[in-house]
Amino acid sequence: MICLSIIGIQAKANAGTITLADQNLTDAMSITGQTGMTHGVTVAEKYAESTWIPYSTLVPIEPDAGNYAVVTPGHTYFDAIVNFSGFTSNEIGVMTFQITNSTPHNWTDYHFEIWNTSFTVRAQGPWAFPNPPTFSLPLASDQFTGLTIHPRFGSLYSLAGSGELHEKGVTGIYTLRMQLFSFANSSSGAFGLRQVATITPEPASMAIFGIGGSMLMYVRRRRSRLASHGNGPI
Numbered sequence: 001m002i003c004l005s006i007i008g009i010q011a012k013a014n015a016g017t018i019t020l021a022d023q024n025l026t027d028a029m030s031i032t033g034q035t036g037m038t039h040g041v042t043v044a045e046k047y048a049e050s051t052w053i054p055y056s057t058l059v060p061i062e063p064d065a066g067n068y069a070v071v072t073p074g075h076t077y078f079d080a081i082v083n084f085s086g087f088t089s090n091e092i093g094v095m096t097f098q099i100t101n102s103t104p105h106n107w108t109d110y111h112f113e114i115w116n117t118s119f120t121v122r123a124q125g126p127w128a129f130p131n132p133p134t135f136s137l138p139l140a141s142d143q144f145t146g147l148t149i150h151p152r153f154g155s156l157y158s159l160a161g162s163g164e165l166h167e168k169g170v171t172g173i174y175t176l177r178m179q180l181f182s183f184a185n186s187s188s189g190a191f192g193l194r195q196v197a198t199i200t201p202e203p204a205s206m207a208i209f210g211i212g213g214s215m216l217m218y219v220r221r222r223r224s225r226l227a228s229h230g231n232g233p234i
Contacts (some may be wrong), residue, residue: 006049012088016037016039016085016088016091016093016180016187017041017088018036019041019083020034021081022080023080023081024079027072028046029047029049029078030045030046031080033044037096039091040094041095043095043097043098044098046098046099047100048102050104050105051070052069052105052199052201054068054069055069057111057150057153057155058113058122058134059154067200068072068199068200069196070196071197077194077195077196078196079119079192079193080192081191081193082190082193083189086188087188089182091180093178093179094176095175096173097176097195099171099172099174100169100171101167101170101197102168104160104168105167105168105199107198108157109156109198110143110157110174111154111194112139112193113187113194113196116192119192119194123183125153125154125183126180126181127154127178127179128178137177138154138178139154139175139177140156142175143174
């Protein structure tokens with residue numbers, strides 16, 4: 001009985017831990033809670049921005065082409081630092097995100113990009129590829145069935161004709177599985193995780209987007225002409 005108790009305590013002590021730190025506490029994309037679990041963490045998040053801009057990943061591929069990222073008015077993203085510790089070389093770290101879509105848009109894709117901790121250089125993610133006996137995917141969601149894994153990002157998306165959307169007001173579950181020890185060749189480390197919800201705007205929205213862009217270009221050109229004629233700024 002004593003031996004069993006010691007073994008149980010040791011197993012718990014060796015389980016890796018993960019925490020996330022939101023890098024912009026003033027925007028409408030936020031971590032609202034996180035709970036540690038064996039080999040990982042469950043993270044509750046609220047994604048509530050409304051601005052959208054053209055988006056492409058490091059390697060522009062379908063379905064990313066032509067989609068738009070939902071970002072802050074300053075065109076910044078949902079960035080967090082992932083800190084991990086206590087992971088062994090064969091231990092899989094699990095991050096389960098409970099993400100509430102509080103934007104005014106239905107999402108057609110969701111992306112996890114891997115960066116360094118200053119978000120200046122892309123990094124290679126230590127994705128946990130399926131192995132027997134479970135064959136669990138490195139990235140999964142109850143919102144989308146399409147999946148693309150690249151060393152530096154993972155994308156979940158709506159398969160053609162499926163009608164899948166992460167709808168407004170809905171909380172979706174997204175799970176990342178990573179071999180974290182291999183990320184830093186150490187039991188502890190940190191990396192940047194950027195989350196990007198993307199949409200396919202309706203034609204009417206695209207027309208408004210185009211008009212807005214045209215007006216901005218017009219104002220800039222007018223200012224330039226007036227300045228060149230010595231009339232000063234308008």
